[in-house]
Amino acid sequence: MKPQLSIATALACLLVVSTAHAEIKIAVLQELSGTGATAGTNFKNGVQLAVNEINAAGGILGQKLDATIEDTQSNPGIAKGLALKAVDDGAFAVFGPTFSGSMIVSMAQTRKAQVPNFTGADAAAITQQGNPYVFRTSFTQTVSMPKLARYIAGALKAKTVAIIFVNNDFGKGGRDAFVKAAAAAGLTMAADISTDAGLLDFSAAVLKAKRSNADVVFVYTNEEESARCLRELRKQEVTKPIVGETTLTGQRVIELAGPAANGALAHVGLTTDAPIPAVREFRAKFEKAYKYTPDHNGLKGYTSVYMLKAGIAAAGKLDRVAVAKALHGLKIRAASEPGVLMDVAIDDHGDLDRESFIVEVKNGKQEVKETLPPLTKF
Amino acid sequence: MVDFLQLFVSGLATGSIYALAALGFTLLWQTSGTINFAQGEFVMLPAFGMLALASVGVPLLAAFAITCGLAVVVLGWGFKRGIADPLLKFGLMPVVVATIGLSIALRNGVRAGYTAEAQPFPSLFGDQLFHLGAVTVTRVDVGTLVAALALVLGTQAFLARTVTGRAMQAVAQNTESAMVLGIDVPRMIFYTFAINAILACTAALLIAPTYLAKFDMGESLGTKAFFAAVIGGFNNSRAALLGGVIVGVCENLAAAYVSAAYKDAVALAIFMVVILVRPQGLLGKPIGRTV
Amino acid sequence: MHMKRPWLLVVVAVAALVVMPPYLKSYGLYLISYWLVFVIATMGLNLTVGYAGQASLGHAAFFGIGAYCVAILMKAGSSFWLGLPLAAVGCFGLGLGLGFPALRVQTIYLAFATLGFNVAVWLVMRNEEWLTGGVFGINDVGRPDLFGLSLDGSLAYYYVILVVAAVLAALLWGLLRSPWGKAFTALRDNPIRAESLGIDVRAYTLLAFAIGASYAGIAGALFASLVQFVEPTPFSLSVSFMMYLMVVVGGPGYFFGPMLGALVGVLVPEWLRFAQGWYLVAFGIAVALLMLWLPGGLLSLADRRQARRRARAAANARSASPTAPGAR
Numbered sequence: 001m002k003p004q005l006s007i008a009t010a011l012a013c014l015l016v017v018s019t020a021h022a023e024i025k026i027a028v029l030q031e032l033s034g035t036g037a038t039a040g041t042n043f044k045n046g047v048q049l050a051v052n053e054i055n056a057a058g059g060i061l062g063q064k065l066d067a068t069i070e071d072t073q074s075n076p077g078i079a080k081g082l083a084l085k086a087v088d089d090g091a092f093a094v095f096g097p098t099f100s101g102s103m104i105v106s107m108a109q110t111r112k113a114q115v116p117n118f119t120g121a122d123a124a125a126i127t128q129q130g131n132p133y134v135f136r137t138s139f140t141q142t143v144s145m146p147k148l149a150r151y152i153a154g155a156l157k158a159k160t161v162a163i164i165f166v167n168n169d170f171g172k173g174g175r176d177a178f179v180k181a182a183a184a185a186g187l188t189m190a191a192d193i194s195t196d197a198g199l200l201d202f203s204a205a206v207l208k209a210k211r212s213n214a215d216v217v218f219v220y221t222n223e224e225e226s227a228r229c230l231r232e233l234r235k236q237e238v239t240k241p242i243v244g245e246t247t248l249t250g251q252r253v254i255e256l257a258g259p260a261a262n263g264a265l266a267h268v269g270l271t272t273d274a275p276i277p278a279v280r281e282f283r284a285k286f287e288k289a290y291k292y293t294p295d296h297n298g299l300k301g302y303t304s305v306y307m308l309k310a311g312i313a314a315a316g317k318l319d320r321v322a323v324a325k326a327l328h329g330l331k332i333r334a335a336s337e338p339g340v341l342m343d344v345a346i347d348d349h350g351d352l353d354r355e356s357f358i359v360e361v362k363n364g365k366q367e368v369k370e371t372l373p374p375l376t377k378f
Numbered sequence: 379m380v381d382f383l384q385l386f387v388s389g390l391a392t393g394s395i396y397a398l399a400a401l402g403f404t405l406l407w408q409t410s411g412t413i414n415f416a417q418g419e420f421v422m423l424p425a426f427g428m429l430a431l432a433s434v435g436v437p438l439l440a441a442f443a444i445t446c447g448l449a450v451v452v453l454g455w456g457f458k459r460g461i462a463d464p465l466l467k468f469g470l471m472p473v474v475v476a477t478i479g480l481s482i483a484l485r486n487g488v489r490a491g492y493t494a495e496a497q498p499f500p501s502l503f504g505d506q507l508f509h510l511g512a513v514t515v516t517r518v519d520v521g522t523l524v525a526a527l528a529l530v531l532g533t534q535a536f537l538a539r540t541v542t543g544r545a546m547q548a549v550a551q552n553t554e555s556a557m558v559l560g561i562d563v564p565r566m567i568f569y570t571f572a573i574n575a576i577l578a579c580t581a582a583l584l585i586a587p588t589y590l591a592k593f594d595m596g597e598s599l600g601t602k603a604f605f606a607a608v609i610g611g612f613n614n615s616r617a618a619l620l621g622g623v624i625v626g627v628c629e630n631l632a633a634a635y636v637s638a639a640y641k642d643a644v645a646l647a648i649f650m651v652v653i654l655v656r657p658q659g660l661l662g663k664p665i666g667r668t669v
Numbered sequence: 670m671h672m673k674r675p676w677l678l679v680v681v682a683v684a685a686l687v688v689m690p691p692y693l694k695s696y697g698l699y700l701i702s703y704w705l706v707f708v709i710a711t712m713g714l715n716l717t718v719g720y721a722g723q724a725s726l727g728h729a730a731f732f733g734i735g736a737y738c739v740a741i742l743m744k745a746g747s748s749f750w751l752g753l754p755l756a757a758v759g760c761f762g763l764g765l766g767l768g769f770p771a772l773r774v775q776t777i778y779l780a781f782a783t784l785g786f787n788v789a790v791w792l793v794m795r796n797e798e799w800l801t802g803g804v805f806g807i808n809d810v811g812r813p814d815l816f817g818l819s820l821d822g823s824l825a826y827y828y829v830i831l832v833v834a835a836v837l838a839a840l841l842w843g844l845l846r847s848p849w850g851k852a853f854t855a856l857r858d859n860p861i862r863a864e865s866l867g868i869d870v871r872a873y874t875l876l877a878f879a880i881g882a883s884y885a886g887i888a889g890a891l892f893a894s895l896v897q898f899v900e901p902t903p904f905s906l907s908v909s910f911m912m913y914l915m916v917v918v919g920g921p922g923y924f925f926g927p928m929l930g931a932l933v934g935v936l937v938p939e940w941l942r943f944a945q946g947w948y949l950v951a952f953g954i955a956v957a958l959l960m961l962w963l964p965g966g967l968l969s970l971a972d973r974r975q976a977r978r979r980a981r982a983a984a985n986a987r988s989a990s991p992t993a994p995g996a997r
Contacts, residue, residue: 032494032946033486033489033949034594035594037489037494037593037594038494038495038496040494041494041495069945070942071942071946071948071949074902075902075903076806076896076898076900076902076903077703077892077895077896077903080699080896080897080898081696081699081700081703082696084694084695084696084699085696087695087696088694088695088696100805101805101806101898101900101902104808104898105808105896105897105898108897123805125805125808167638167639167795167796167804168804169804169805169806169900171804172803172804172805173805193638194638194639195638196641196642198594198598200392200395200588200589200598201388201389201391201392201626201629201630203384203385203388203389203630204385204629204630204631204633204634204638204641205633205638207381207384207385207634208634208638211381223496224496224590224592227496227590228588228590231505235507235514235516236384236514237507237514252495252496255498256496256498256590258498258505259505292493292495415910460961461957461960461961464961464964465960465961465964468964468965470724470777471718471724471917471921471964472917472960472964472965473960474913474917475913475914475917475918475956475960476956476957476960476961477957478910478911478913478914478956479914479952479953479954479955479956479957479959479960480953480957481953482949482950482952482953482956483949483950483951483952483953483954483957484953485949485953486946486947486949486950486953487947487950487953489946490945490946490947490949490950491947597907601788601906604781604784608781639792639795639796640792640796642788642792643788643789643792646785646788646789646792649781649785650782650785650786650789653771653778653781653782653785654770654771654773654782657778
């Protein structure tokens, strides 16, 4: 080749190589205002903590993570736009949104662009559409509800259940999944009570549950409502077991409900009170950085970044399609990737399998009663 | 029957909360024609103010007093001079939009600047339960109802019995005549704003233990207060209590006996019927149109 | 606006809207489409609020009804081109139906009635899962075809929205130039005097309200195919407030007010995103400050300048006139 041309080629190669040493862009699309703000802010903080840690340790494959954080305002129309923006900006992976509706809309965009998309959203539909780029960060309701229903029928020896749920996609999805799981476990629904998000006065709902004489009351609402519901249950002197899922016995709810929370039981996938040292460490780090105790969304955000890291390590290169493929069927052991905190297996649909816990609130603290092992063999 | 009573009593407590917020709203409208779309946030802000003070060790009642003072200055005088005075002469639209902007700013300011999490709030009354027959009531329920009643009646008495109160009423009924009579109209209007600020502060003290302080607590509270004010009578302050109680009780009864998913629709239906059939509200006086 | 050649600015703007988009990336294109949808909705609201002087705080309800109309019909296999006119006509009818009883009372009570209507409609959208998908909404709403050509792509669909917006704007312009338009303005400025002049206040106000509602319905129909997912959140009361905000900020009663207002409502929060967590605070404060500076909305700035120029010219003329004191 002529000398000028070869220099030009060399320079061009350098340019390509130098741009390849740019950072790994990740887009964090979360509900930072509006109705989903609590969950979204927790998730975002968890992601940020993980990103800072990973960058301090040298990044992934020698490259640092560059996180762009955007607020979806709990509005699917805006979430869609932000997903498009992330794709335009060349994001390597997208984290969020947490709201199921927003997730369903934005994952259509990330799927088109072949960008791995991690989410804490609950709706079962998300992993049922054959999208090879979506990955969950927590159990779906279709996994957790059967576990819970079996516990209620078995350990609590109950026959009938009254369910109090919040009337949004999170609550209704959970209620639908629970009803199905309850039927499979031989339970009948004694009462089916919907409540509004942000409901202040639970007297009508609790009264209905009380009058139904169900063996167990299942509460599936957001945090503040869970606290108010627990208080009302205590006020109306409901003595039957009160059971829920992760939110019911969260640290926040315990704080807000006070003594009314004692005795509540829940099936918990991720909890900062798990008897696992790595989780306790995470909690301490989070509290130090953000000055409050994280909820399960913080755990989801944190572990999701490390899942991405494990996926990149498994693929061996920074190629989105390859990383997505590597993540399917991947078993990530906490021993080799401490950031995931607990062993986790990702299946071909993007769903997770992990151990989970049945906790009871005693004296204002979560106590693990039982550990339910994952179905996958590690 | 017992159920009905239980729901009724709980509804009274919740309703008295709405009534407090509605009262200030009504007063502002009466005396200065200001519709404050940030009323809910005017309750949310003092709640966080008191929390902030409590977190540095100030006891609750002292924090309340300090926050009241701050509220009068910022949400009373500041709001009046900053937004109401310059904009009222341009009609209702600019004030409405400015207060919408203000509510967005306040809500997100607390969210970004303090926390997005719900915060527990210490209660004045304590959680003891007691039984009236077969109905269970907490001290908080009773305390809130009594306090709200006292405030509403106290405000009514102030307006009807004191010279200042009567002057404020005069301003509400006919500003020009009041001016001609030598009443210091701007000062009377300021007193209304100040009273609104204090009422909001008290509402925060009473509501936050149950509602839990959260940056978006103002949204639904503001809407319910609005409904309560209109149902009761937008131009009568005692009516705010009636309106609030109606909303609170009907919600509960609707949730239990009609449909939980549509419980808001009951208050709404009452609201719509009142507007169409008796627009001045149940206790209000009819407003004529000025030419 | 009283510029030398105001139509020149309009032509340039329209040309930009036609020519620029192919150069935009997907996010920019989405934003512009989103903006145009809100322009259509606020044009309708401007008619009701700015020209007819009514207060409507439930516009998002009609927006939502239009959106669900298209979503439900398309899911059932019908065409977008059936859903769109149905949304328009349906919302017009609903506007008449809601306005008729509500307008018997004072202005401020129309505001309350529309507010109540919005909440009621939102409740139905959320609860009636068999019809609207409830909280889960309706996903994968399609986009229209025209004579077999699919308008699915972002750019193609943008042009659909642009054409509809242009047609509706032209119709509105025509309406406002007509005797009906003059009647609307008379209504706003002094309804009692208008009545005394023989204008049927009730009928015209009702008409303005219903037309406004049908514009919102059309905007909603376009929105459904833009986002391709319909659920109750974007049709709540706070969105009605936002739309009202957009009209007043742009300038109520000015034809181009909605374009500016929707720009502020849709794009300014985006531009402010650099402020991280504080961007909505900045937006709220900006709106309040804007009202303080320009209570008549952004477009009143032009009028103010005009008025100031005239006042200055008059003052100069006065001091230059031979009869002025101090003149030679």
